[in-house]
Amino acid sequence: MLQPSDWQAIGLTLQLAGVTTLVLLLLATPIAWWLAFSSSRWRAIVQAIVAMPLVLPPTVLGFYLLLLLSNSFAFTFTGIVIGSVIYSLPFAVQPLHESFRTMGRRPLQIAASLGAGRWDQFRTIVLPLCRGGFVVAATLVFAHTLGEFGVILMIGGSIPGETQVLSVLIYDHTEALNYRAAHTLSLGMIAVAMLVLIIVYGRWSKSPLQLGSER
Amino acid sequence: MLQPSDWQAIGLTLQLAGVTTLVLLLLATPIAWWLAFSSSRWRAIVQAIVAMPLVLPPTVLGFYLLLLLSNSFAFTFTGIVIGSVIYSLPFAVQPLHESFRTMGRRPLQIAASLGAGRWDQFRTIVLPLCRGGFVVAATLVFAHTLGEFGVILMIGGSIPGETQVLSVLIYDHTEALNYRAAHTLSLGMIAVAMLVLIIVYGRWSKSPLQLGSER
Amino acid sequence: MSLKVKCHLPLQHFALDVAVSIPTQGITAIVGPSGSGKTTFLEVFSGVRQVANAEVSFNQTLWQQREFLPLNQRRVGLVLQHPSLFPHLNVADNLRYGWQRARGRKELGWDEVIAACDLNALLQQFPAQLSGGQQQRVAFARALLAQPQLLVLDEPFSALDDDARQYFVSYLRQLSEQHQLPIIWVSHQLSDVAQVSDTLVQFSQGKVVSHGPIVSELQREPLRSKLALSVLDTHYDATQQGQEECWRLELAGQDLVLPKPQWQQQQPGASVRLRVFARDVSLTREFVTESSVQNQLAAEVVDSFTARHPAELVVQLRVGEQYLLALITKASWQRLDLRPGTRVVAHLKAAALHETLREAL
Amino acid sequence: MSLKVKCHLPLQHFALDVAVSIPTQGITAIVGPSGSGKTTFLEVFSGVRQVANAEVSFNQTLWQQREFLPLNQRRVGLVLQHPSLFPHLNVADNLRYGWQRARGRKELGWDEVIAACDLNALLQQFPAQLSGGQQQRVAFARALLAQPQLLVLDEPFSALDDDARQYFVSYLRQLSEQHQLPIIWVSHQLSDVAQVSDTLVQFSQGKVVSHGPIVSELQREPLRSKLALSVLDTHYDATQQGQEECWRLELAGQDLVLPKPQWQQQQPGASVRLRVFARDVSLTREFVTESSVQNQLAAEVVDSFTARHPAELVVQLRVGEQYLLALITKASWQRLDLRPGTRVVAHLKAAALHETLREAL
Amino acid sequence: KETVHIAAASSLRGPLEIIVGNFETQHPEYEVHISYAASGKLVAQVQHGAPYGLVLAAEPDYLEELHARQLTLSAPQHFSYGQLVLWHPQQHGDALDILRDAKRIALAQPRHAPYGKIAMRYLEQEFPDTDFTGRLVYGENVAQAAHRVYAGAVPLGFVALSQMLQLKIPESDYSVLTSVEPLPQAMALTKQAQSGARLLYSALLEDAAQQVLTDYGYIRYVAAE
Numbered sequence A, B: 001m002l003q004p005s006d007w008q009a010i011g012l013t014l015q016l017a018g019v020t021t022l023v024l025l026l027l028a029t030p031i032a033w034w035l036a037f038s039s040s041r042w043r044a045i046v047q048a049i050v051a052m053p054l055v056l057p058p059t060v061l062g063f064y065l066l067l068l069l070s071n072s073f074a075f076t077f078t079g080i081v082i083g084s085v086i087y088s089l090p091f092a093v094q095p096l097h098e099s100f101r102t103m104g105r106r107p108l109q110i111a112a113s114l115g116a117g118r119w120d121q122f123r124t125i126v127l128p129l130c131r132g133g134f135v136v137a138a139t140l141v142f143a144h145t146l147g148e149f150g151v152i153l154m155i156g157g158s159i160p161g162e163t164q165v166l167s168v169l170i171y172d173h174t175e176a177l178n179y180r181a182a183h184t185l186s187l188g189m190i191a192v193a194m195l196v197l198i199i200v201y202g203r204w205s206k207s208p209l210q211l212g213s214e215r
Numbered sequence C, D: 001m002s003l004k005v006k007c008h009l010p011l012q013h014f015a016l017d018v019a020v021s022i023p024t025q026g027i028t029a030i031v032g033p034s035g036s037g038k039t040t041f042l043e044v045f046s047g048v049r050q051v052a053n054a055e056v057s058f059n060q061t062l063w064q065q066r067e068f069l070p071l072n073q074r075r076v077g078l079v080l081q082h083p084s085l086f087p088h089l090n091v092a093d094n095l096r097y098g099w100q101r102a103r104g105r106k107e108l109g110w111d112e113v114i115a116a117c118d119l120n121a122l123l124q125q126f127p128a129q130l131s132g133g134q135q136q137r138v139a140f141a142r143a144l145l146a147q148p149q150l151l152v153l154d155e156p157f158s159a160l161d162d163d164a165r166q167y168f169v170s171y172l173r174q175l176s177e178q179h180q181l182p183i184i185w186v187s188h189q190l191s192d193v194a195q196v197s198d199t200l201v202q203f204s205q206g207k208v209v210s211h212g213p214i215v216s217e218l219q220r221e222p223l224r225s226k227l228a229l230s231v232l233d234t235h236y237d238a239t240q241q242g243q244e245e246c247w248r249l250e251l252a253g254q255d256l257v258l259p260k261p262q263w264q265q266q267q268p269g270a271s272v273r274l275r276v277f278a279r280d281v282s283l284t285r286e287f288v289t290e291s292s293v294q295n296q297l298a299a300e301v302v303d304s305f306t307a308r309h310p311a312e313l314v315v316q317l318r319v320g321e322q323y324l325l326a327l328i329t330k331a332s333w334q335r336l337d338l339r340p341g342t343r344v345v346a347h348l349k350a351a352a353l354h355e356t357l358r359e360a361l
Numbered sequence E: 001k002e003t004v005h006i007a008a009a010s011s012l013r014g015p016l017e018i019i020v021g022n023f024e025t026q027h028p029e030y031e032v033h034i035s036y037a038a039s040g041k042l043v044a045q046v047q048h049g050a051p052y053g054l055v056l057a058a059e060p061d062y063l064e065e066l067h068a069r070q071l072t073l074s075a076p077q078h079f080s081y082g083q084l085v086l087w088h089p090q091q092h093g094d095a096l097d098i099l100r101d102a103k104r105i106a107l108a109q110p111r112h113a114p115y116g117k118i119a120m121r122y123l124e125q126e127f128p129d130t131d132f133t134g135r136l137v138y139g140e141n142v143a144q145a146a147h148r149v150y151a152g153a154v155p156l157g158f159v160a161l162s163q164m165l166q167l168k169i170p171e172s173d174y175s176v177l178t179s180v181e182p183l184p185q186a187m188a189l190t191k192q193a194q195s196g197a198r199l200l201y202s203a204l205l206e207d208a209a210q211q212v213l214t215d216y217g218y219i220r221y222v223a224a225e
Ligand SMILES: Nc1ncnc2c1ncn2[C@@H]1O[C@H](COP(=O)(O)OP(=O)(O)OP(=O)(O)O)[C@@H](O)[C@H]1O
Pocket: C010, C011, C012, C013, C032, C033, C034, C035, C036, C037, C038, C039, C040, C041, C081, C188, D125, D128, D129, D130, D131, D132, D133, D134, D159
């Protein structure tokens, strides 16, 4: 039922969503950390800047990004990764920020007093304690990247195998009045996303942290 | 510099974002609550369903919504509110869910033992303690509604004064290569959004909860 | 009038398995080793932990059977092991939380409670700016100001220093007597408990191993050897007033003179309940004249029991109709040639008595 | 060898204003009323609260001056007022956290600490499944297993029952002696502190109002009247062994007989430090033969001080070269016609002495 | 194999897929990738280095713009003409009557969509005194206008004849509006154009391609003298 080009788009989409999620977690963590623990006067401003990619229509944002990337990464996979990363930045930063803030410094101090260095603290304390925040951030980013096409279409140009992701393909199908293909792909996308999310959320809810809230 | 139609769109946009944010906070709170405190087996599934609006390209989502609303609210302000609400649902539910989960039941039990009923507990304990979650949810939804145009265009039809919001207008301008108007409106949108967010975030960071994390 | 609790709740290594009826008059103390289920028990009957199939009733009201009466309709003043103040409210607003929601006449006045808990200087601070002990005092005051019909305390004074704890323990007594407020109280300090409680419930491994009036619980193992404390009912005797600063009590026709508790004005003839640790009682065969020990009571040896230390004995004495315990070494028992029926003189050191009496009834 | 701390930190109603040098040998106790800045002081010097301009050095190492030595390089075993266990790790993993990161030879063994803190049954539980007291024991063990060079405790045993607390207090002494582990300890139970500390630091309103060796601190106000405890150095005398279960100690040529602490095997001639509460000492003019009080010491009245209660006096006695306090009523002072220089007999109740000695040095 | 990137207005998608398919069978040395997007987007992309060798638009204006900026090799070349229709599946009869009483009419955004522009021109021409504001429901492009009618959200809309043929709509459900100039579909080679793009450019003007376009409702291009 699906054509090779569909499969290609599916592969590319998963790759894009995966890479974007990974990059964003790496990028958003230090920003969120700084927002949570710095006492700088610039905090509110940085926080507002981080939210800006949300405010512009995706194609318009894409247009400005195109201006930025025109001589480098436009119309490449790297280009759409950059676009997606910027577009989804707020969805990664904000939940992490809130998560770090509620954790507070105390667990880290205890860990440090027990001999853990910074990276060690992050790995053994922050990651598990802020797991909820990371899950929210990752799933929002992942799903959002699956569905986003405005920015990607603008700076990617729908090149099969390079920048033509599933959302762009579905969009194309609807534009071509090819409703049947659009329905099929949409349903497939929803099914896969549901599956992934149910697994992620299912495992998450079993966390012992749930118990912790009782005492 | 701005034309009356621009002003009209600006007013409409703020109205849409405001109403959507309000409706979503009202709607997402009970869902997030249930997700945070229920022990039902359906939790992970409901959580995944809530994330679904993210997965589809906005125009495609818009198309399905159009099928749903075609005999009722399509091409009305109410219609685009419904569309925005569905589209931004995950951004409201997920931060609230995480926020409720970290708060836990203990503060509510204490409040109840001091004579507070359910609604009273919500107003005096949940709202302030989960303020961070509400701020994240509200700002994500607000900004996202400002920037969204795919769904809105699809079910709204860009009717001036009724459904033509700023993001659609800016999009139209860029498509028409009318870059100057697009830049002006984009800058205005960014400036206003920055202002609103800096104020919100600035006040938020002064919260005594910040101190709380120290002990 | 009682609190009836029946529940079964599997925990980590054992189940909380309880079916008790606790009098809702005076102070009931719950004691037991760490991890024996005291906190869990409180949580279950107060409704903080909703357990299926538990049955709870308070006086005439059903709190839980098939239906679960919501916490906010139970009017239970809860002070949990962790203070759990509302972090977003300052001390005044934390206190006002319950105060404003209390219906009917306010038995416990705002100024009275604030003063009693010494919170005046702290009203504007946020919980994060309070020391551990200050947090506990606020949590305690908050529960009182909500005008509860039952006060439930889980180690409420553990972060307070000796003096403050002593003070609050006696304040509990005052609350119980002046406001007829029933109090259920978990404490790990047996000596505090012994000072003011009326009823004692002992937990072990999730079960109630013993419960009853404190006087009889104290005369029974394991407390008899562990705590070795006796409770004596005496009368305040105004006619034979000695020094200004002292108090003359009458016990079975004999006199006791104690430094007077400063806060209390007693009516002549009023009854005074004395708590005397066995280790503060020594014995002689005869009255000793030239001694700093003022209080010498003629008594009769009733029995002797093993004490915690193998070299010691707990000697049960009868003074009038009441029992008094003395802790002495086996060597002394032999040297004084004691046996049931021997007439002895029990020396109660006024200073020691006063310590256990200090600020307390 | 000492911990030097200098800092100024404005708090709510006063500033923490400290410049002290605390010996890093033995046990240092920090006491003071609730809210006097004890916790804040610990937080500042241990580095949990980073305060600008504070200066801290530990033995030869600078911990903070212009530079701030990160916590993980200080090797401080921290047990804070709130247990702060890692909620996502079970007990075993909480304990392992510091254990695995400790470098060098492990002075404190895994099995030894687990056994001492009685955690074997709890290893698989998560913090949310522990009782308050269990949480404290885990936090304490976790700090020890990280093999600290300094142990810092903030009311670490407040959720434990009397017996467990007693046990841990004496365990502290053992740690300090057997492992040369310096311990700084905030406690609100002066009697615990008096039992095992070497040095005492008293806080009030953010300032160190007094600090020094415990023996001399106890002889000075305000502790002299408040706690009224004396510390006596005695020798274990093996030659005149009495009963099996008793202990014969020599003090200035006179004998004391006490029920033997079960856990301790003393060498003849070893020194034993006795702590005697003034309220457990009574006075007569002459030796009393027919009494359950075995320990009678010839002493001389040196002075008398006001006690906490106006009807009482603290009498300072000299026994050999050492000082002993006795708490008696003013009435007795007059009746016995005491004054500086009077020769008296001090009665130390063996049972009472043994209580303060119980399980402790 | 040489990859040929071309960009096209999405309204051209139906015939173009077939034409390009045929092209690839005839010239197996080429592999053609088509990116569909609105013309405005395509112009911005070409301006910023998009790798398209050939751009096909639903009207010449945007290509003129590119030509003016010297991004194309020559002036835009018309290759066929798109026809505007009114799709009215719920009512049958005269287009003007239906329009006059219509509550809502779907069309593409005239600011930038070619079919929207001629739809607007048609309305102004046929109803010079009527203000349709409030009754017009704009879509991003002609496809969105069609979606709405297809979904039943709007009873009638201005769409392209090619769409009607592609969806196999019965002739009674739409009226071809001949009173308005058909839309010249135009193309231009960009500076990136390689041999493949050039070959395809010529192929589009050949009979075979023209036949496909006609099957999709486009009017055949006749070379001017
Ligand atoms: N959520 C839980 N799941 C399983 N077991 C639990 C849970 N909470 C507590 N327990 C276990 O139940 C027992 C009783 O705990 P509880 O807190 O009632 O003790 P406690 O008597 O209050 O002790 P403490 O004096 O130390 O506060 C403990 O052994 C503990 O390990």
